[in-house]
Amino acid sequence: MSELSVTAIQKPPLLLVVEDSNEDFEAFQRYVRRSPLTIPIYRCVDGDDALAFLYRTGRYADAQIAPRLGLILLDLNLPGTDGREVLQKIKQDENMKLIPVVIFTTSNNPKDIEACYRQGVNSYIVKPMDFNRLKHSIQILIDYWFDTTILPTDVVKPR
Numbered sequence: 001m002s003e004l005s006v007t008a009i010q011k012p013p014l015l016l017v018v019e020d021s022n023e024d025f026e027a028f029q030r031y032v033r034r035s036p037l038t039i040p041i042y043r044c045v046d047g048d049d050a051l052a053f054l055y056r057t058g059r060y061a062d063a064q065i066a067p068r069l070g071l072i073l074l075d076l077n078l079p080g081t082d083g084r085e086v087l088q089k090i091k092q093d094e095n096m097k098l099i100p101v102v103i104f105t106t107s108n109n110p111k112d113i114e115a116c117y118r119q120g121v122n123s124y125i126v127k128p129m130d131f132n133r134l135k136h137s138i139q140i141l142i143d144y145w146f147d148t149t150i151l152p153t154d155v156v157k158p159r
Contacts, residue, residue, distance in 0.1 A: 013070020013146065013153050014040045018050040018086065019104075020078050024127065028073075028104075031138040037146050042069075047081030050074070051089060054096060069099050070151040073141075076105040076112060084115065091120035098152040102141065 015032075019025045025043060032039055044050040050072075052058045072090065076083035083103065090096045100122040105112075108126045116124055125141065128134045145151070 013151050014042060014068070015071050015073060015146075016042045016044065016050070016053065016069050017073045018044045018047070018078065018083065019073070019075045020045050021075075024075075027134065028138055031135055032142060035139070035142050035146075037142060039142070039146055045078075047078045047083060047086045050078075050086050051081060054090065068153060070153045071145050072099055072101045073104050074101055076103060076107050076116075084112070084119075087116060087119050087121060100145065100149075100151065102145070104141075 017025060017028060019028070029041060032041060042053065044053050053060045054069075056063065074083045074086060078086070083105065087101055087103070090099065090101055097120065101120075102123040102125060103116050103121050104125050104127060106127050113124050123141075125137060128137055
């Protein structure tokens with residue numbers, strides 16, 4: 001039986017942020033830049049753009065433009081294909097379902113929370129409206145997912 005091993009990754013895991021609000025994305029990006037970790041961030045502004053990125057279609061057909069991800073930060077309330085549908089497609093796809101998905105949204109609706117966990121979301125965070133709490137939430141997210149956790153991209157099969 002072969003074992004998986006954790007390897008030292010030279011490149012940090014990549015983060016895809018699916019967020020339609022420029023203000024929310026810029027705030028998130030600003031906090032990430034202040035972190036001691038260097039995290040490459042890609043952004044999609046709606047669900048259709050995110051699915052094109054994930055399936056490497058359209059303008060994302062080149063793997064250099066849409067590389068393998070370490071984590072997806074997904075808003076639920078997106079124009080077009082919403083975050084709920086994007087989550088469902090990710091978690092039903094054999095090639096993508098291991099990518100951790102964190103919902104980062106303003107919705108604190110218990111039905112949304114339950115539905116997302118039923119579909120396999122890895123974490124659900126309600127965006128705080130308070131500036132300091134938002135900063136704190138983002139810092140915890142970054143520390144946990146990029147400093148503490150071993151992501152699937154960190155694990156390789158032996159040759």
